[in-house]
Amino acid sequence: MDEPIFQIRDLNFWYGKAQALYDVTVPIAPKRTTAFIGPSGCGKTTLLRCLNRMNDLIEHAHAEGEVTLHGQDIYAPTVDVVELRKRVGMVFQKSNPFPKSVFDNVAYGLRTQGVTKLGVLEDRVESSLRRAALWDEVKDRLDTNALGLSGGQQQRLCIARAIAVEPEVLLMDEPCSALDPIATAKIEELIQDLERFYTIIIVTHNMQQAARVSDFTAFFYLGKLIESGDTKRIFTNPAMKQTEDYITGRFG
């Protein structure tokens, strides 16, 4: 494994008094796809949202431990969260396009960064939509409302919107859980394409999905990291009994 892009060390996390993560230590490899798997409530989404500090929005939640991005502690008081989120993009479980045009959705992040030239915006919107494998379907309706797209298209639009600001890391929180199998297949294909450009971390309930798209897998149970490593090895030869029980469907 190359020098990790994210290094999570002894991370503990609380929602008020309820602890959600216990001493989690896991490295994230650059330009690879890492899957977080585990039963509901195991803390995988919480951990994902720690990586772009989305949990800051939750009152009374707090983290202890260390999360470094290229060796820089992202929880240090000097860190600009806005800058962090530009470098660590996110795609949510429920697709959440803005009720604006397709174009304005993809251009949103760029505009907040001060890009105003229409030519630049047009280029970036097109290349992002192409990367998200959505361009051919929407190129004639860039100025129609994004809420008119199908569920799968909306989710790909959210991916295009996230990659338009050219982040280094793309966090995906169960991006296919609300999609039909065809749309899911498209997104999975897309994830494998995007791996060339971005570090991808995906939370998923779907074991086959984790096996198909990821290079590394981390298995969580009740807020603890049980096992992590090469996806092939985790799925064929897990070291821990709990992991084996989960991936063979004995619980979860």
Add this chain to the structure above:
Amino acid sequence: MTLRRKTLDWSGLAFTVGTGAATLLILLMLAIVLGNVIWNGAAQMSLRFIFGGTSEGMFDPQRAGIFPMIFGTVALVFLMTIGVVPVGVATAIYLNEYARKQSALTRVIRAAINNLAGVPSIVFGLFGLGFFVQFVGGGIDRLLFSGHLHYAKPALVWAAATMAALTLPVMIVATEEALRAVPHGLREASLALGATKLETVFKVVLPQALPGILTGAILAIGRGAGEVAPIMFTGVAYYLAHLPKGVTDQFMHLGYHVFVLSTQSPDIARTEPILFGTVLVLLVLTFLLNLSAVLVRAHLRAGRVAG
């Protein structure tokens, strides 16, 4: 066991009849009020009545006009809206987007808003006189006009400010509801793209909440247009020879004119047509103010879905 109904369901029937009758009663009262006003007021309607002034005799049904009152009412509602919308929206944004939901301060503010909504309107009138006219107006006069009387007197601007204070709770509560209805996922999407909280509020949350905010403004206007008590000490006049020339002048008002005609008239029976005419105009004006706001909101909603 049989599925056939054995006896009549008396309690169910009684409930249906009872609730239906209650609804009918409300509709009936509304119909009586509107019918009475329209029936008696229509006779007084004429261009001269609507566009005429008061100088020819305020209590003469053949010569009285109510344009100064229409003008004053519209000006008051307009200024009130300018005052209440920014303050109400800003407060709602603070409460819903920035304040910690469970903190003691937030709870105190919410309790204060709810209590403000329950304060009788005449108390707002006294508050306006003490605070806006004497304290704020007096302060301006002392600071800028070395004590000469410019602002420390009942005026259109103070009446509008008092009315804005009265309608503030309605505006805040409606705006907060509109903000709360904006899906949390949209805020997260914006923040996750590296937008600041301010950008998120202005580019995502407020545009989404705009129709709801306008609903708040409509409610505030509806409340404000018909209120008389808050302006009694703060700016309305019994009789003025001229239209107000600026916001520091006093003004005449349809609602107050109704009060004047029904209590101060030299001959109530003779001036009754003016009274009904004025009430009809006040109703129509309130209706039109509401209608225009509803139309603007509908236009915004339509634009949002299509564009």
